[in-house]
Amino acid sequence: MKRIIALLMTIFSVLSFADGEVAGKRIQVRGVSKKEIAPNSAKIDLTIQTENESLDKASAENAQILERYKRLLAQTGTKYNKINSTEYSTYETYNWDTVVENKGKKEYQTKLSVEVDKISLDTLKNFMNVLANEKVYSLNRSKNGTYIFTIESQNATSKQAYQNAMSKFNDIQQKLNRVGISASTVKIAGYDNKEVSLEKNTNNKKNIQVVSHQIEVETRDLKNLGNIINVASALGIGATGQIKYDIDNKQQLENELYENAYKEALKKAQVILGKTDLNLKNPVTITDKSNEVIQPYYDYNYNYYNKANYATNVVQLRKSDRELIDESTRRNIVISPKKLNISKTVYIEFEMD
Structure with missing residues (x-):
């Protein structure tokens, strides 16, 4: 067999x-x-x-x-x-x-809307120079010929933010007055105060070692x-x-x-x-x-x-x-x-x- x-x-x-x-x-x-x-x-x-x-x-x-x-x-x-x-x-x-950075932290922001009556062409250049020196770079012209810009201030307390904004307004008002723009034509037209969160998310790259058995x-x-x-x-x-x-x-x-x-x-x-x-x-x-x-x-x-x-x-x-x-x-x-x-x-x- x-x-x-x-x-x-x-x-x-x-x-x-x-x-x-x-x-x-x-x-x-x-x-x-x-x-x-x-x-x-x-x-x-x-x-x-x-x-x-x-x-x-x-x-x-x-x-x-x-x-x-x-x-x-x-x-x-x-x-x-x-x-x-x-x-x-x-x-x-x-x-x-x-x-999360600055977890739970916050500040207050005050915004003042400032309106300036009509400005003559002779004083417009001086007006723009004053604003630029104060780091105000945004300016709008309304239909009736007035100019509007915004003053911003941010601080840990609402009171301090408001006071800083008002201080800056008074300073600009005085400087404009010195270049021929009457203080009476520079007025606060609007006011806003709000809470701002300082929290910020940051993505950090993390290297990982992998073992596969x-x-x-x-x-x-x-x-x-x-x-x-x-x-x-x-x-x-x-x-x-x-x-x-x-x-x-x-x-x-x-x-x-x-x-x-x-x-x-x-x-x-x-x-x-x-x-x-x-x-x-x-x-x-x-x-x-x-x-x-x-x-x-x-x-x-x-x-x-x-x-x-x-x-x-x-x-x-x-x-x-x-x-x-x-x-x-x-x-x-x-x-x-x-x-x-x-x-x-x-x-x-x-x-x-």
Whole structure:
């Protein structure tokens, strides 16, 4: 039989005879063997991501989360063979912190609207010079020919703001009077006093060190497979949503399937020739029509997905083991491992006499 199995692994020329067709002194038959197999082990990829202004602190927090994860798995009775580190990377990024300056501080602003009667062209230049020297740069002319400008003053108290504005008005009024513009033509036409907030938001760039640790949890405890993701979720550990399953003794299963396929083909040939005077002899050619060898296989479910979240890490690490276990239980992911359907198909050509 070992010799037959060895022959099955060698592909000879593909023959075109249909199943059971007799050609000369040869007959070709097909043998098919199928089996549904449950996996024996599984691997789940997880990501632990931490962020801190200090790379050392981000690395230490990352290691702390991994140790906490192992401890919680043990406390929930979830067994695993090993946890492999598949990738460890660090990089720098940044975010913006909004800082409120002068929080709660305020001042008072007084505005005086000053109106000046019509001015002759001879005195207009002097009028403009006085205002410019007093840093008054905005001047409007009304329809009736008067000029209007604004005096502003800001101070910690409403009273002081008003007094400063009035002092500036009196000073301008006197200076205009000295250049030929009568004080009686310079009058306060309007008044406004309001509270002004001194608060200001400033965005500060903040450099952040990121540590990303990808791990692979390998387990044979398939009945608690969902708990590996439940506990990870409670700690803010990311899961891809993909599970890699594997089967033990793949080569032995391959051999058994080939042997069963051969037996089925042999039985077909014997049944066909049992109704004739021909006798079945040794196989001449064996053609393997199987798709592929047995390999580890994947299953994906969006419900298993969980994004790595450093903000969750920070909050969750402050909680007790009991609180985290309760949170993982509430997620309640239960996984029934996907079975693998495998088959082997061979075409065998026997001699006859």
